[in-house]
Amino acid sequence: MKQLLTILCIALFIFFSCTRERQQQPNIIYILADDLGYGELGVYGQEIIETPHIDALAKNGMLFTQHYSGSPVCAPSRSVLLTGQHTGHTHIRGNDEWEERGDVWGYNAVFMDPDLEGQRPLLDSIETIAEVLQNSGYKTAFIGKWGLGAPNTESTANKQGFDYFFGYNCQRQAHTLYPLHLWENETKVLLNNRSVPPHSNLAEGADPNDPDSYAGFTLNNYAPDLMHKKAVDFIDANKDKPFFLLYASPLPHVPLQAPEKWVNYYKAKLGDEEPYTGKSYFPNQTPRASYAAMIATLDEQVGDLIATLVKNQIWESTLIIFTSDNGPTYSGGADTKFFNSAKPFKPEYGWAKGFLNEGGIRVPMIASWEGHIQYGSKTDHLSGFQDVMPTLYDLIGANASTMTDGISFLPTLLGKPQLETHEYLYWEIPEYGGQQAVRIGNYKAIRKNIFEGNLEIELYDLSSDIQETKNLADQYPEIIKQVEGILEREHVSSEIQRFRYNILDE
Numbered sequence: 001m002k003q004l005l006t007i008l009c010i011a012l013f014i015f016f017s018c019t020r021e022r023q024q025q026p027n028i029i030y031i032l033a034d035d036l037g038y039g040e041l042g043v044y045g046q047e048i049i050e051t052p053h054i055d056a057l058a059k060n061g062m063l064f065t066q067h068y069s070g071s072p073v074c075a076p077s078r079s080v081l082l083t084g085q086h087t088g089h090t091h092i093r094g095n096d097e098w099e100e101r102g103d104v105w106g107y108n109a110v111f112m113d114p115d116l117e118g119q120r121p122l123l124d125s126i127e128t129i130a131e132v133l134q135n136s137g138y139k140t141a142f143i144g145k146w147g148l149g150a151p152n153t154e155s156t157a158n159k160q161g162f163d164y165f166f167g168y169n170c171q172r173q174a175h176t177l178y179p180l181h182l183w184e185n186e187t188k189v190l191l192n193n194r195s196v197p198p199h200s201n202l203a204e205g206a207d208p209n210d211p212d213s214y215a216g217f218t219l220n221n222y223a224p225d226l227m228h229k230k231a232v233d234f235i236d237a238n239k240d241k242p243f244f245l246l247y248a249s250p251l252p253h254v255p256l257q258a259p260e261k262w263v264n265y266y267k268a269k270l271g272d273e274e275p276y277t278g279k280s281y282f283p284n285q286t287p288r289a290s291y292a293a294m295i296a297t298l299d300e301q302v303g304d305l306i307a308t309l310v311k312n313q314i315w316e317s318t319l320i321i322f323t324s325d326n327g328p329t330y331s332g333g334a335d336t337k338f339f340n341s342a343k344p345f346k347p348e349y350g351w352a353k354g355f356l357n358e359g360g361i362r363v364p365m366i367a368s369w370e371g372h373i374q375y376g377s378k379t380d381h382l383s384g385f386q387d388v389m390p391t392l393y394d395l396i397g398a399n400a401s402t403m404t405d406g407i408s409f410l411p412t413l414l415g416k417p418q419l420e421t422h423e424y425l426y427w428e429i430p431e432y433g434g435q436q437a438v439r440i441g442n443y444k445a446i447r448k449n450i451f452e453g454n455l456e457i458e459l460y461d462l463s464s465d466i467q468e469t470k471n472l473a474d475q476y477p478e479i480i481k482q483v484e485g486i487l488e489r490e491h492v493s494s495e496i497q498r499f500r501y502n503i504l505d506e
Contacts, residue, residue, distance in 0.1 A: 019432030025137065025242040025396055026369065027318040028277040030388070032081070032246065033298060034145060034253035035075065035353060036364070037328030039335060039343025040295060044364050046340055049292045053303030054306055054366065057322060060375040062186040062413060063366030068439070069326045070385035071429055072360035074117050074171055075147045077173040077325040077340065081239065081316040082148070082160070082234070082393050084389030088490040094430045096120040097172065105172065105196035111180050114188065117170045118150025122160060127402045127447045132159025133244045136398045139163055141234045143227050144248030145170040146158055151183070158185050164424075166230040166246070168223070174250045175199070175281060177257040177498065178219035191221040198255065199404045202283050208275040217257065217282050224251055225259075226303045232308050235469060240313040244392075248325075249301070252294035254332025255281035262293030262300075266335060276333030287333035299463075316370040319395070321388070327352040332496045344466050356427050356446055357468050365415055374415050381412045382439065432442035438486050444468060445483040457483055470474070 028233040038044060041051045070080025071087050071094075079085075080091035087093045103109040110116045114144040120322065122128075132141045141164040142157040149155025158163035167182045169172045172289045175198035182189050196217060206213040231247050256276065265291035276287040284290050302322065309315040328334070328341035341347045345359035352359040363384075367373055386406035391399055394408040403424075412418045424440040434450030442463040448454065459482055460468040473480055493505040 002502065027238075027242055027309075027314060028054075028133070028138075028392060028395075029309075029318060029320045030244075030246050031305075031320065031322045032078075032144070032248040033246070033324040034250050035326060036252060036295070037323035037339075037343075037347060037352065038340035038362050038364055039347075039358070040252075040328065040339065040341050041364055043418075044421065045343050046339070049266075049295050049300040051305065053259070053299045054322060056342065056368045057320065057368050057402060058371070059372045059376050061186040061320075061366060061375070062379060064365040064367070064383065065380050066380060066382050067323065067363060067365035068361050068384040068425060068427075069324065069363045071427065072326045072355055073429065073431065074145070074325055076429065077145075078148055079122065080385040081185065081388055082130065083122075083126055083384050084402075084406045086384070086386050086405045086490065087428050087449070088426055089405060089492055091122050091126060091432045091495070092120065093428065093489075093494055093496075095147075095171065095319060096496070096498050098150070104430040106267075107173075108195055109175065109193070110170070114151040117173065118153070119147050120451040120498075121153040121155030124154035124159070126160075127400070128244070130157075130244065131398070132161070132389075132398050132400060134163065135163050135243075136396055137242060138396075138449050139238045139243040140239055140246075141165070141231075141243070143167055143231045143234065144159060144246075144247065145171060145174050145250050145253075146248070151186070151188075153506070156183075156186060164234060168250065174199070174223075174253065177223050177250065178217075179223055180222065182223060184230075191223075193219040193221050193225075196282075199279065199281060201279060202277055206378060208277050208283070211285060214283060214285050217255075217284075218260075222257070222259070222267075224249060224297060224301070228304065229390045231305065235305070235308050235314075236312065236471045239314050247305070249298055252334075253293060254291075254329060254334050255289050256284040256294070256333050257282065258290050258293035259297055263289050265296070266290075276335060281332035284333050288335050288338060290362070291334050291339070304457040319367065319372075321365065321367050324363040327360040327412045329353045344487055347468055351468075354429075354432045356429065356435045358444065358462070359468065361427060361437075369413070373413050377415070380410050381409055381418055382422050382425065382442060383409050384422075400503040422471065424486055426486060428491060428501075430494075430501065436487050436491065438483050440479070440486070442485065443479055445480070445487075447487065450503060453503060455503070457487075459483070466482030 043055040070077040079090045142162040145168045178193045275285045328336040334348040343361035390406045390408040393409040428436045435446045438445045461472040
């Protein structure tokens with residue numbers, strides 16, 4: 001009898017110890033939209049596109065008003081997120097198609113030869129946030145668009161800390177949402193789609209006002225649907241253990257391809273419009289309706305993820321963070337000016353995606369964790385993608401072996417005093433003429449066209465000039481001097497030639 005009681009006590013001790021550990025290690029879902037602008041959600045002021053599920057997530061949690069992506073373009077933004085290092089330090093600082101390999105832009109050539117696929121890889125020696133969570137007992141998954149290393153390199157998702165991967169390895173392949181293949185872990189998965197190379201256009205002589213002219217651009221297997229199903233399956237399979245899901249949706253990045261039900265909904269709402277028949281991405285008869293439909297699809301999928309958590313009774317033990325990798329695009333028929341997609345910032349070329357102005361890097365961020373984050377709360381805490389790594393380390397009590405440029409914003413999430421804050425945030429991008437930027441207090445400093453020899457610094461007071469129209473550099477020489485020191489200190493010459501600035505690295 002005593003032996004039975006002893007066994008029962010041990011079993012109860014193990015059960016309650018595991019329960020406490022489970023409570024201390026919440027699930028983490030990080031949803032990364034692609035090219036979603038600051039003003040494209042209802043809760044951030046969008047007036048045309050409806051996003052009820054994401055808006056509800058914000059009402060259930062906290063909305064950040066001054067959160068910044070790692071970069072104004074895809075790959076380096078992801079690099080900052082995974083490494084916790086800003087673009088003056090992180091390994092991948094721009095989109096690099098690694099063109100010396102051969103015909104990397106040949107859609108069919110890449111399909112036949114995986115050695116032409118993908119972008120330049122992270123180094124194997126770099127510790128990612130996924131590796132730390134994996135070593136802390138988390139089951140980890142990356143579902144969506146990777147863009148940080150080609151197949152057959154040391155930097156596929158599976159080799160950078162993710163137990164499971166499903167999606168696009170290569171950003172170029174994501175230029176169609178009906179691709180010939182995706183990847184599941186290290187295995188190429190063939191889809192039931194015929195080859196329609198990105199940037200194809202209407203057949204010669206086709207009527208742009210005839211719906212049949214566009215029929216060839218809607219195929220069978222829609223990648224966002226396939227990836228979403230894998231995300232739901234991952235949650236179902238890991239409901240009894242802590243998991244980290246990085247859900248890097250390709251939506252609403254162009255091309256304009258969306259489920260018919262949502263396109264029809266917005267066609268009825270928006271009425272007649274001019275077809276898009278440009279050379280960028282694919283043509284589309286109803287570009288505004290299709291773009292809105294892509295965001296509606298993303299919103300519907302967020303709602304489905306939440307429903308899956310509720311069904312599995314793990315809603316209260318899951319931290320959800322929703323954000324975007326950079327600001328809204330200017331190409332492919334996406335009429336982001338019509339939707340005021342970067343509101344209150346400028347959405348046009350030169351001010352949004354690709355550029356270090358506010359429209360290119362200030363992004364929506366919502367965090368929800370039932371019972372831990374205050375309902376309907378809002379914060380103007382200054383934060384960036386480099387802060388996600390230390391925040392999650394803080395959340396699970398993990399120790400990082402590498403330094404980051406970030407600061408944990410966990411106190412802000414939990415409604416506690418945020419004692420440590422950023423003195424400034426720093427960015428650089430060796431694209432679009434070469435740029436550097438610093439956010440310091442209410443001031444934003446930008447240096448553009450560095451590759452053309454320009455080292456002049458523009459300065460804007462965001463508290464009174466949110467669209468960065470009045471250059472105050474001449475009026476505040478002391479701030480310019482401070483910024484010059486930051487620009488010099490935070491930029492470390494890259495090991496990759498494509499990411500170097502000769503004028504800065506001499």
